[in-house]
Each structure stands twice: as structure tokens, then as C-alpha cells.
Amino acid sequence: MSGLIPFKTVKAACFAASILGGLCVSAPAFAAGTLAGTDIENIATASYDTPSGTIEIDSNRVVIKVDELLDVTITNSDPGDVNSSPGATTNVQRFLVTNSGNGEEAFRLTPDLNVAGDDFDPTLQNLVLDTDGNGLYDPGVDTIYSAGSNDPVLQPDQSITVFVISSTPATPADGDRAEVSLTAAAVTGTGTPGTTFAGAGDGGGDAVVGTTGADATDSGFLAIQAAILSLIKSAAVADPFGGSRAVPGSTITYTLVATVTGSGALTNVVISDPIPTDTQYVASSITLDSASLTDAADADQGNFNGSQISAAVGNISAGETKTVTFKVVIQ
Amino acid sequence: MKKAVFTIFAPFIAILPVSAAHAASQVQLSSDVFVERIKQKSDGTLTKILEEPKLVTPGDNLVFVVNFKNAGEKPAEKFVVTNPLPRAVAFNGTSDGLETVSVDGGKSWGFLPNLRIQGDDGKSRPALMADVTHIRWNLNQPLPAGSGGKLIFRGIVR
Numbered sequence: 001m002s003g004l005i006p007f008k009t010v011k012a013a014c015f016a017a018s019i020l021g022g023l024c025v026s027a028p029a030f031a032a033g034t035l036a037g038t039d040i041e042n043i044a045t046a047s048y049d050t051p052s053g054t055i056e057i058d059s060n061r062v063v064i065k066v067d068e069l070l071d072v073t074i075t076n077s078d079p080g081d082v083n084s085s086p087g088a089t090t091n092v093q094r095f096l097v098t099n100s101g102n103g104e105e106a107f108r109l110t111p112d113l114n115v116a117g118d119d120f121d122p123t124l125q126n127l128v129l130d131t132d133g134n135g136l137y138d139p140g141v142d143t144i145y146s147a148g149s150n151d152p153v154l155q156p157d158q159s160i161t162v163f164v165i166s167s168t169p170a171t172p173a174d175g176d177r178a179e180v181s182l183t184a185a186a187v188t189g190t191g192t193p194g195t196t197f198a199g200a201g202d203g204g205g206d207a208v209v210g211t212t213g214a215d216a217t218d219s220g221f222l223a224i225q226a227a228i229l230s231l232i233k234s235a236a237v238a239d240p241f242g243g244s245r246a247v248p249g250s251t252i253t254y255t256l257v258a259t260v261t262g263s264g265a266l267t268n269v270v271i272s273d274p275i276p277t278d279t280q281y282v283a284s285s286i287t288l289d290s291a292s293l294t295d296a297a298d299a300d301q302g303n304f305n306g307s308q309i310s311a312a313v314g315n316i317s318a319g320e321t322k323t324v325t326f327k328v329v330i331q
Numbered sequence: 332m333k334k335a336v337f338t339i340f341a342p343f344i345a346i347l348p349v350s351a352a353h354a355a356s357q358v359q360l361s362s363d364v365f366v367e368r369i370k371q372k373s374d375g376t377l378t379k380i381l382e383e384p385k386l387v388t389p390g391d392n393l394v395f396v397v398n399f400k401n402a403g404e405k406p407a408e409k410f411v412v413t414n415p416l417p418r419a420v421a422f423n424g425t426s427d428g429l430e431t432v433s434v435d436g437g438k439s440w441g442f443l444p445n446l447r448i449q450g451d452d453g454k455s456r457p458a459l460m461a462d463v464t465h466i467r468w469n470l471n472q473p474l475p476a477g478s479g480g481k482l483i484f485r486g487i488v489r
Binding site: 066 | 405413419
């Protein structure tokens, strides 16, 4: 009778493993490894024959508890520099914090907007947790982070997006960059790999600092895009006699060249010019980049309101040029 | 893991009914687990040591030791030792290489290079050490009275 007990144990062990692991094979699918607090339980069994039958025996049961490994990774998830401009507010930079340990862990977040070696220092407005998990900063929906009060608690392998919201001072010039870093640190503790916090592990074991040191820092950049518009006006005179003298009856063609330098773009640019006194505007003479425009305030960009011409050229990107011409006749 | 657990085993043997168990030919079996650490010696060289598994984290190398001894007076015929692998441990070989293994929860057995398993994609693939669920040593000879030995296998905490 007693010999049956170990036999049942063997079957039960495999049965349990089958339920939990499918084929008695799979381990939990965590990159971080076995969950902290899991018991590793080992029993060896032996069987042998005696004249009165087969006997099966169990060894003692050895149980060791898997301790918590404290690890974290952080990456700036912006595709490149985040564009800003002098005086801008609500610059949004994204960081992804991942619990790469094997236990549930809270992480303390510390931004640094005054990293040395860059061109300017933005001002922190808020650190925001991507509460709804959509990867986008949703003001009023996502939660403002406050160290120590809502440190994000992450399961093993779980990630959270953190937004660093900042404002740009008025001083930086086009092309200036600012480095912004964010550090995430395990609340249980950090230190050199191998540092142990007795009894502090998730699941009742100890907590051990893993290879990441249980804290991680990454940084991203803000880049200033300042576009500058320059406007150059020139005039060409054609007199009625085929020359270029400015006499009554001569036609003056004015050329306005708008050039945007720097970087970025200017939006809703309108180029306008009053008609000089003692001249008369030549109807329908406005052109934009050699294309004729009508004088009426309508769908096309040109307009003559009786005293000035204007061309609503819209957006001009840095490096682009827009040329507007119009003609007047000297009275 | 406490050594005390090991000693508990002796009374368990004692309660086997004499009529069925032939107390004179009882085999004792004990299991031990150690964790392998690499330490730097004072001369700067690295050495591997086995420690009590007080602190175990994923990736640690474990060494399992199964001690057996025939404490009776008659040989134990067809002596077989089986060790189901803890689920959180990936098999990492034995010291003797004489084991057969199972990758299907103990239903079928064989030498690992000969075994196949259904992969995640549903196709059959050669079984790997990480697939092993059970390890078995079949001594193929009687275990004489008074003799014993130890079987050692290694595993990695998943």
C-alpha cells in the first residue's frame, strides 16, 4: 500500500505541470524569467524490484524560492529631435520605461532638463504618465506624475510611456539643441549588480539588483527651428519708347522676392505692397512665381483692393523662395 | 532548503509495512540543490563554487544532486531513479550523460538527440534541453546491499 503513495506523487506532479505548461514543457513566457516568488520544488523518485513486487520511493522535497531581480530599461521613443521654437510651450518628449525584472515593481522617475553640454535648457512643465496607454500625450486624460505618490507600478515585461512636457526659453537660436534625460529607478532599491535587499522581493524572497543596476537613463533632444523671412523689392521701368526712362506712361514692374532662411516653415505668409502715388495699377498684373493671379478677393491668392496688392502665398518652408510681381503705370 | 528535510525521510521508510516492503532491502534517496557561483579568488582568478541556494534569480545555474544508497541486506533489482524537472528550471545536462529524458511529461522516454517535439509553429522539431520535463537513470543492474552513489544534473533557472 505504501508503495503507491510515491507513485501518485509522480503522476500528480506531471498532471500539475501539464495544466500549467501545456505539454509539461513550457516555461512562463517572460523575457525577464521566472516570476519572483515562484517555488522551485524538486523531488527525485526511485523504483526497484523486490521478491514481493516493485517498490517506489520519493526523496525529500527541496524547495527554493526564486528571488526578485530588479531591472529596468528606458528608451527615448521619439523618432528624432523634437522640434521647438523660441518661447514655445508644451514640448512633448516620449520615453518608454520597461520593467525588465521578474517581479512587480514601482519605479521612481527623475527628469533632467539641465544636462550639460547642450545649447539651452528648457523648463519642465510636467512629467505625465500615459494612463490610457495610447502612446500619445492627451492633456486632461493622462496623469501628471508626482514622485513618491504615483510611481508607476509595472509587472514583469510591462512598459509605460512617460511624457516630459517642457517649455523653451525665448533666447535660443535656430538649430540650437537641448538634451532632456529621464531616469527610472526601482523603488525597492538600486546599486551595483548583485546588491541584495533581504526580504524585499516580490513574492516574499529577497530582491537582487540585476545587470542594469535597477536604474536606467536615456535622453532625447529638442531642436529649435526658427524660420526668418526676408523680402527684397526691385523695380524695372519700361518707357513707351522702348527705353527704361521713368516718364509718364512708363510701366514699372515691381518684383517682391520672399525668401525663408533658417529651418522649419512660416505659415500663412501674405505679401502685400501699396500702389505708389502718381501711379496706376495695371489690372490683372499680379503674378506669383510667374503664374497670373486675379485681382478679386477670391479663391486664388491675388487681390487688389484699390490701394494695395496682396498675395496670400501660404506656407513657406525654410530654403524656399516666393516671387510676386505686379505692374503700375506712371501718371 | 534544509538538511533537516533529508533526515525526515528515515522515519518514512520505517512506517512501510514489513510484509510488503521487506525492510531489509530498503533504498534511501535524497535530493539536494546548490547554486553555482563564480567567485574571484584573492589572486584574481575566477573559480566556480557551489552555494546553498539562499538567493536564486533567473539565469542562475543550479546543480541537483540525488544520493541513493541501498541500506538493506539484499540487492535492489531494476533500480531506476526518476527526477521530474521543476517547471521553472531548464535542463542543462547531467554529469554522466547516461540518462534518458522525457519531453512530454513522462509519457515517452529516450536519449535527447533522438527525441522530437511539436514546436510553437505546429511543426515537429528536434527536442532541446529546455524541452526536457523528466530525467531518468536506469542502472540496468542490481544495486547491491550497502552500495550507493550520486546522480548529478544541472539546470538553469528560467
